[in-house]
Amino acid sequence: MTNTIQILSIEKTGKESSLQKEHNNKSIKIIDGYFFSTNLDDQKFTKISKLISNDVSQTILTKKNVNNVLSSYSNFNWVVEIKFLPGVTDNIATTVKEIIKDNLKSSFKSFELGSTKIILIKGRKEDITKISKNEANPLIQTIKIYPFKKYLNNFKKNQFKIEKVKLPKKKYSKKEINLDISDHQLSLIGKLGIEEIDKSRRGTLGLDLESLKAIRNYFSTIKRKPTDVEIETLAQTWSEHCKHKIFSAKIDDIHEGIFKKYIKGATEKIIQLRKDNFCVSLFTDNAGGIEFNNDWIICHKVETHNTPSALDPFGGAITGIVGVNRDCLGFGKGAKPIANTYAYYLADPNKNYQLYRQKNNNDPMLPANFIAKGIISGVRVGGNCSGIPTPQGNVYFDDRFAGKPLVFCGTVGIIPKKIKGKLSHKKKANPGDIILMAGGRVGKDGIHGATFSSEELDPNSPVSAVQIGDPITQKKMSDVIIRELRDENLYSSITDNGAGGLSSSIGEMAKESGGFIVDLEKVPLKYNGLYPWEIWVSESQERMTLAVPPANVKKVIKRFNARGVEATIIGKFIKKEKAIVKYNKTEILNLDMEFLHEGYPKLNLKTSFPKIKKEKKKIIKKSSLIDKLHKLLSSTNIVSKEFIATQYDHEVQATSIIKPLQGEGRVFGNATAIKPLFDDEKSIALSQAAYPQYAETNPYDMAGCSIDTAYKNLIVSGANSKKIAILDNFCWCSSDEPDRLYQLKEAAKACYDYAVAYQTPFISGKDSMFNDFKGFNKAGKSVKISIPPTLLISSIGVVDKISHLTKITPDDGDILVVLGKTRNELQNSVYSKIIGYKKSKNPVVNSKDALRTYRNFEKANKLGIINSAIGIDLGGIGIAVAKMAIASKKGLTIDLKLKNKISVDQYLFSETQSRILVSIKKNNLANFKKIFITSDYTIIGKCTGSDVIEFKDNKKIMRSKISDFAKSYKQNIKGL
């Protein structure tokens, strides 16, 4: 009899090696443990352990062998036992349960189990504690440290325990909330949540006083008190996360708000100017859609998952990526996800910031390297397990992300234009349609996620706001939808369950039919004891909501079930514009749809001109040009991110055509391309850009630079300039402060100006407005760390022909040319940060000049005149030259006889926008000059094919080996 199965690898695993190396301790061994809620008899123990282990590579521990087996590895004296907290998604346990049920059929039915990581160590207790901190997150896991002897004892006496979710078994009775109370009491409800009988609070609703008063007014008009479910629902639906109140608010004299005026306004203006069918579906759906070819639409969406990733980096990031995958599944009738993108803005992983959410060094922020590693692996597991390639991304480091990392996750999807003769991007839940919930079950995951991600991270942030994605459950569900349901038009509408859970998804879809009636007790639960309001707002992952005509319901459920996916009828859509929720036949929510969606008080925002924070001048360190190049190449924001590219599967689906690592020398590219259809040579090029470093100096130009770079990268990759669309993701800070709002307004204005100038429409976007950390430093002093305003522009474009795709590697004899003018724009550059800085300016984009360059480039590229090309961005010409040489492993000679009043350093490292470094074959030079007569260019050197890069000015030649530059460029980032 035993209640545990514990398995260890006979040989040292990769994980064990890296742990041993990291802690300089050879006596570390990891056991995969499974704790069962019931005792297993010997027969079951043998059967199950055989099912979940490998005879060849693993040993199963038993009461008999445990001592001998383990002592053969080392003389362990400590044990770290890491388990998930009750209720936290345990994907391994889910699989094991499935294996057992699948293979043992009826012989073993009702049981619970939890997966456990057991680390055995020989060492001092201090070291053990340190290791455990690196391996677990107390927010989602319990960590027990105890002597090895106790472990043996536990083993022999069946004392390993699984912790089950313990929820109050109190029956739910409809709860009415009295809002006729003082303003103070009212605002407490908003800030801390609804009060329970025992005076405890449910957790923040994120509702301000004005909103609560609007709710009070509504209910006094309909002459009854609101229920708790109604207040919870309104809090979700009206959250900043769901309604984007700041973007839609009147701001200064902009009555329609910045979203309507600048973002949507830009797209409307562009559609009017272009007069084509490029834009298919904009802003209204889960993702934005554009035309790919005559038969297919592609869609793109980028989301942020910042606050959850600060609390649980792995869980936050995996949920971020599988969550945005669902946005594609929920685009139109369901687009197939074909590529993921990522962008991380992180604190220096090599620094120890020592920040605490509470006084007296309590509730510490996770260390920066733990956050960085967790985020990187979260997206790895989410993307790889889903079979969606993740080719495109970037990482940027700055101390100001120490309080909150920014995690952008994006997905591209593809869908036929028409399905059974009907436009696929149009969907409409009809009155009478059944509401079907498919995918995972509902637990307490992420309760209050939507309301909480709109709030600053402070000591009262609820910990239950963390979810962990389960990519396999989602993959199973996704396959059924795309392959077995969609193309037969078996449902009329579909959307995903993300922030706000069912309350949001059903609420949004019901706009199409009128209203809805939901029976909450029908929703399948992970464990009993959830209150109806929790079921209604839970953010448990991997669920889609479908509107299915009654005639098809049986068929749809059957197809889901046949693939091991649950699907449950939970209500129906109705014509009447009412939102109605029942729980065991008692009506617990009954709201007018109009009030639910539009009843929130509109904000009226004022901005004020901020004090411009100019970069402090820094003395330029004296060193040689070569030395400076090495320093820049190895700086965290320029150094290669190859280690991420190789752990993200970018080849799956066999679509990768321009890969993240480019040239024989493997340079981390700033654009990638996939060819999504076997029978069409058209490709999709992807890129993205953000310049938080420019934001405090000039938010308008910061936004201009982001749009220019994201657009330019696609032009450089070979995309058709008429088929480029962009997405905006604003991550702001302190958006209740007038000077931050001024920056926001300026950035949005630039979005309009540059998008219209480039005629590249915004097709989708998202904002996250409060990325601030309020807490304490080590000395106990209260600190506030705000991220620099960050606008990520993601670009997606169509490349018409394979021959248009460019490469970054020049050939021997090529002439090197910089397209575009170089100005002294070193302020806030990588050079100024690393080397020093005198008098300079922030980069400003001149869209007219830029467009002339881009149009000429496009023309020349189509004619085959461009042999290789790379966009010039961080680190300027110097870094672009180095990357070309490293990628091609071919030497370059650069001529520095400069004509204008610009120094060598300013010329080589300035981050002036809208420039491209290209190489031209000699015999194309005349043709090149003909085309580029209307735009600026400078011939700067040639490709020699040697093994060095050399820079020549009037006096001397400076050179260094390409292999040395490559070494600097490929250095490991410290702390990762």
Add this chain to the structure above:
Amino acid sequence: MNVLVLSGYGINCENETLHAFEVVGFKGKIIHINDLIQNPKQLNNYQVFAIPGGFSYGDDTGSGNAMAKKIMTNLYDQLIDFSLKDKLILGICNGCQILINLGLVPSLNKKDPEVAMIENKSGSYECRWVDVKVSNNKSPWLENISTLNLPVAHQEGQFMIPINLLKSIKANNLISLQYIDHHKKLAKGQFPFNPNGSKDDIAALTNQNGNVLAMMPHPERAFYHYHIPNWQSKTLKKFGDGYKIFMNAKKFFA
């Protein structure tokens, strides 16, 4: 010539694998494991059984393990039967891990699995292109091929083989692909040429008949010339190296 491409529970390379077979002339179908379990007789309609790459069951309890157990419980005899006929079986990446866990490869002493797939030595997932050489002509899948340039993408690609078994594997010529370096010499465990630390640089094994091939690299991802890294700088034919493997299957039945 019909190919059955398996899907379900997180397998994810079925579309491109089927496409590769179709281009060389096969007719084929993607069939969900549950449908195959429901009606195993349909196996009779196929000459090739392909288990594509992916992340069946999220690699939980070891890559390929859970799916292998599902097959063992429900389809084992039918699959053994298939492997004993004049038919072909291919397992790519996760498919390779599943075949190894089923014991269909190397299948020297039947039934129980003899080889294990374990975590890469680097401890991390590796998505990169490698060169492999064909170590013998045992398998029809690899006939007339000397080297291949293909991508790998896996977390657990290391073949773990007990010493005695390795001897008989070698004696029976069952090592079919091995990682090589830039000079076409065996990688000798050297990263990144050997991306996972596999002993003897093993990238693929066959059974004794050679009709069952379990390979970690992905031929379907190196099918067209534009799949190859930096294809723009190279003079290439229409197809990449992966094509040869699928063509060999066609030739086998021609």
